[in-house]
Amino acid sequence: MREKVIEQKLIKAAKHMGGIAIKLVSPGFDGMPDRMVLLPGGRIGFVEIKQPGKAPRHLQAARHRMLRRLGFKVYVLDDAEQIKTILTEIGGDAG
Numbered sequence: 001m002r003e004k005v006i007e008q009k010l011i012k013a014a015k016h017m018g019g020i021a022i023k024l025v026s027p028g029f030d031g032m033p034d035r036m037v038l039l040p041g042g043r044i045g046f047v048e049i050k051q052p053g054k055a056p057r058h059l060q061a062a063r064h065r066m067l068r069r070l071g072f073k074v075y076v077l078d079d080a081e082q083i084k085t086i087l088t089e090i091g092g093d094a095g
């Protein structure tokens with residue numbers, strides 16, 4: 001499954017839960033995750049979307065570690081089957 005298809009499924013699932021999955025654009029701060037997921041109740045998580053089997057680049061992995069050290073949840077999504085689990089972990093019922 002293509003990365004874009006997985007991304008669209010994430011956006012739809014977050015919306016179904018009453019949240020949003022915002023595309024992150026960080027000029028001057030490369031390597032940030034692709035999407036910031038905001039769910040009801042003030043819950044937030046970051047999602048890096050990759051093609052199936054692909055790993056984050058070195059800079060992306062470093063940004064993920066930085067965000068985790070700050071206390072944020074960060075996920076690498078490479079299979080649409082992971083979406084429900086990720087959204088549940090971020091803090092909602094992915095129903």
